[in-house]
């Protein structure tokens with residue numbers, strides 16, 4: 001690329017954002033960044049969220065650097081324990097959070113209008129592709145949800161059920177189950193309504209999600 005080539009819009013937005021970060025957030029939290037860089041992280045919470053660009057964990061929970069260990073993937077899924085060879089990115093992050101960082105809690109956060117869940121219900125854009133295989137984690141719950149609810153409720157019911165399935169799959173990992181059973185690790189579901197900007201927690205014994213009252 002020559003020096004005179006125009007900067008593409010996406011790149012200019014990144015540069016503008018970085019400039020703002022340097023002059024505001026980084027300047028304000030310079031000591032915190034230095035401390036974290038020198039001495040490492042010790043977040044208390046691991047959050048498993050969707051890769052969807054509309055669901056920004058740092059905004060929703062107003063976190064600072066070092067506060068939350070976040071993994072984002074398609075449809076915020078936790079796969080079941082699988083010891084076969086493979087590139088298990090979410091499982092690797094889980095192992096690190098539980099065994100090395102020793103987080104106090106793991107939160108699985110789903111969201112409204114999830115494209116991954118839509119693909120689960122209607123079929124992935126590319127049959128046999130990576131998304132298709134990934135969302136097959138929800139094959140069994142999908143059958144249950146489709147049988148129990150009318151079509152207009154499938155999307156939202158499946159979004160909630162995907163969170164419950166991931167919480168169940170978390171317990172298939174020995175490192176998670178051992179700490180949950182000893183009372184040193186809590187698991188919780190959460191759900192974010194993009195349209196309303198409202199958060200739900202699924203922390204009751206009935207598996208239902210309740211809206212967190214806004215202040």
Ligand SMILES: [Zn+2]
Nearest residue numbers: 050052114115
């Ligand atoms: Zn999503």
